[in-house]
Amino acid sequence: MKFVVKTWHYKRFICLLEIIAVLLIGADMKKRYINVGIIGYGTVGKGVVKILEENKKIVIRKIGTPIHVKSICDLVPIDKSELYVKNFHNIIKDPEIDLIVVLVGGYEPARTIIVESLKEGKNVVTANKAVLARYWDQIFTTAQIYQRSIYYEASVGGVIPVVQGLSEGLASEEILEIKGILNGTTNFILSEMTKNKVSYEQALKNAQQAGFAEADPSFDVNGIDTANKLAILASLAWGGWIKVKNISVRGISDLNIEDVLITQDFGYNIKLIGSAQKTRDGVDLSVQPCLVNHENIFVTVENEYNAVMIKGKNSGDVLFYGKGAGQQPAASAVVSDIINLSKFIVTNTAGIIPDVVYDNRKKIKILPTGKSRASYYLRFTILDKPGILSKIFKILGDFKVSIANLVALPDIYNKDYGRVIIITQETYRQNLEKALKYINATKSIVKSVPFSMKIEN
Amino acid sequence: MKFVVKTWHYKRFICLLEIIAVLLIGADMKKRYINVGIIGYGTVGKGVVKILEENKKIVIRKIGTPIHVKSICDLVPIDKSELYVKNFHNIIKDPEIDLIVVLVGGYEPARTIIVESLKEGKNVVTANKAVLARYWDQIFTTAQIYQRSIYYEASVGGVIPVVQGLSEGLASEEILEIKGILNGTTNFILSEMTKNKVSYEQALKNAQQAGFAEADPSFDVNGIDTANKLAILASLAWGGWIKVKNISVRGISDLNIEDVLITQDFGYNIKLIGSAQKTRDGVDLSVQPCLVNHENIFVTVENEYNAVMIKGKNSGDVLFYGKGAGQQPAASAVVSDIINLSKFIVTNTAGIIPDVVYDNRKKIKILPTGKSRASYYLRFTILDKPGILSKIFKILGDFKVSIANLVALPDIYNKDYGRVIIITQETYRQNLEKALKYINATKSIVKSVPFSMKIEN
Secondary structure (H helix, E strand, O other), X not given: OHHHHHHHHHHHHHHHHHHHHXXXXXXXXXXXXXXXXXXXXXXXXXXXXXXHHHOHHHHHHHHOOOEEEEEEEOOOOOOOHHHEEOOHHHHHOOOOOXXXXXXXXXXOOHHHHHHHHHHOOOEEEEOOHHHHHHHHHHHHHHHHHOOOOEEOHHHOOOOOOHHHHHHHHOOOOOEEEEEEEOOHHHHHHHHHHHHHOOOHHHHHHHHHHOOOOOOOOHHHHOOHHHHHHHHHHHHHHHOOOOOHHXXXXXXXXXXXXXXXXXXHHOOEEEEEEEEEEEEOOEEEEEEEEEEEEOOOHXXXXXXXXXXXXXXXXXXXXXXXXXXOOOHHHHHHHHHHHHHHHHHHHHOOOOOOOOOOOOOOOOOOOEOOHXXXXXXXXXXXXXXXXXXXXXXHHHHHHHOOOOEEEEEXXXXXXXXXXXXXXEEEOOEEHHHHHHHHHHHHHOOOOEOOOOEEEEEOO | OHHHHHHHHHHHHHHHHHHHHHHHHOOOOOOOOXXXXXXXXXXXXXXXXXXXXXXXXXXXXXXXXXXXXXXXXXXXXOOOHHHEEOXXXXXXXXXXXXXXXXXXXXXXXXXXXXXXXXXXXXXXXXXXXXXXXXXXXXXXXXXXXXXXXXXXXXXXXXXXXXHHHHHHHOOOOOEEEEEEEOOHHHHXXXXXXXXXXXXXXXXXXXXXXXXXXXXXXXXXXXXXXXXXXXXXXXXHHHOOOOOHHHOEEOOOOOOOHHHHXXXXXOOEEEEEEEEEEEEOOEEEEEEEEEEEEOOOHHHHOOOOEEEEEEEEOOOEEEEEEEEOOOHHHHHHHHHHHHHHHHHHHHOOOOOOOOOOOOOOXXXXXXXXXXXXXXXXXXXXXXXXXXXXHHHHHHHHHHOOOOEEEEEEEEOOOOOOEEEEEEEEOOEEHHHHHHHHHHHHHOOOOEOOOOEEEEEOO
């Protein structure tokens, strides 16, 4: 706290110098234009330049000043050769540049670029969720110390203005819960499986053909991308640093078309949901495929769309919905960040009041995974012999897992086996896991490892 | 424009004086606290004070400064007598007050309070949509001249941060369309009719009992409240002043439970939708009950919830959803405005860059109502005689209204009459209106005035 006060005095001193400069040389306090440097010139970077060029008038109307792309850095030379800079340090050190747009993926050099830019007094816009989630502490502490801003709307939910919605739109709220479909690739795959009744592998191929899955989709399908975004929203909501390792993560690659079809008959669709919920014993954090009933608004979120539901104490549920993947939506979100941040740059106030409330001494209590409570869908492939069902019920009961709904069916693929579908009452996850492990380990009950999936309320 | 430059120089001069004061007397440039005056102390006002008291810590973390309610004005004395001020002028003229929260309904004295507050150099937060829609020009011109801010998130969509979403979240977007369920009362009534199959009158009573309709609900049910909110969003989106009188408005009070039930069989729910769409020939503006198909996300918006869909050129559809009525959600939105605006007050920059891009010379072209194109649901109660149907088809055809779908049924109430339900192809509204008028005027075709309703895509 003391340090902040000190930098404030330093800031005031700089401000005084600026004013004296104004008196002496008549320079205007209001900037005549905003100089932007872009580092990373892939599809999103190209989209950003295009939108800025197309919307010059909108920009001037909004901030009274043009935004000028001064330099662009990329590994390889670009079409706009007059703007090309080979070494990103030349952009970071350029005293004429006010704002640096970091569109480099992965951890390095993205982290170095962001931190060094802030230290050089630049404001930053980025779409890189991985680096934010992993280096939240370093990045926002640096931003506070150097009194600069970092905007990152495009990092979560594509075009959806949920970062701003959470930090400003719901500024007065004590946040109780955040729940979202945060990854366009997996949502597209799940939509394909549900609508076209195709296997996971086929649905993934369709997503790749439609341009919504990369050649290596592992970060998306294993849930890590969703976890990065959830970590960002949760850190923002509760003013501390919630790490990806605090989140229990399960992806969608082990999903079976059979479960998609069965659960549809029960009145559910499957969605990959990132969820952060305040409980008395800590924040319950998970990314997992969940059953969502057909009246839930998340069911209408299809294909590459994302949606985030935020529950505040007074607001109740507030939902934000829009395209979570694609070049244009991502570029649009980046340009909105550039415009909104420029409003502060114009008046020399960017970063004076931190945009992200972050106190690195604040420890947020995390609920242990096993203490999480939910209802579950269970599927057992059982040996078709008398007495098996009662054994399963007995074990579930011993571990305090109560049954809400049950169906037993013959296995359509092999008449020696039967299938049992159970919907449980709300139960502790650790109890369920122990029960399933026990059932699996007990001889002559199940043919394969029991399958379970959370049911979303 | 010249005037703005001049006031900017004036502002700079004031800023210089402030700096000199800092040098001389060591006062801090950053405000130690924000003083708020509240005018209008009904349920929302009480909620605002309560949330500010409960969330003192959140506020200090967000803006580094406490927010202090200094005075409250209401027609009658209030429980917090030490804060009570009888005459609102005393709040407006109080030099210690930075921000005035205007929670007075109707046009006057709300307009006077807002305009005079801005002229006295106060920043304003209000939830009054009627006064904004009617005096947009005066209010935002005054705000620009006096370089002060007015925030009004609670005026549209209750707790949903759609004003900010539109002006900042989608800052980079050329807005193509805005479409919303913007009134909690009517949405509650329509949900009741749909779910419980009750008449309009009964549904209204239920809404009143649940606290979601006032004793006199006419502004809600006749669509005026929705039109006020649509006018605000459209004015904000296109940077000019779109007036309520530019909007074709139809409410829900003539809705029949019969139509609710029939349209459900066709796969639709009825929702009161405010819509503003950019077309080549002007902005198409309407408030009317519409048929929404069961896969549309608007169908999941039930009871007092609101939702707004905004389509941008690059973003595609972005939806905001949350509670549109109720004390706590409205108060929450007002407090978020107070916090967000205070961030600028703290650094003495509120209003330097106008929050609302508004140019009073900009004329926005409005599409004449008749030129609006849509598909329609038509219901005719016909005399049960040979040749009637062909007469109806002939007249529709003469006016270039094509039929997409048709069902003829006996009238369950009277066997002498039949009912014909038609879904049309997309058609000009003026053609449809002429055709219906002609059918109604032609002897021996229909028993009562034909009923029509727009079908939402």
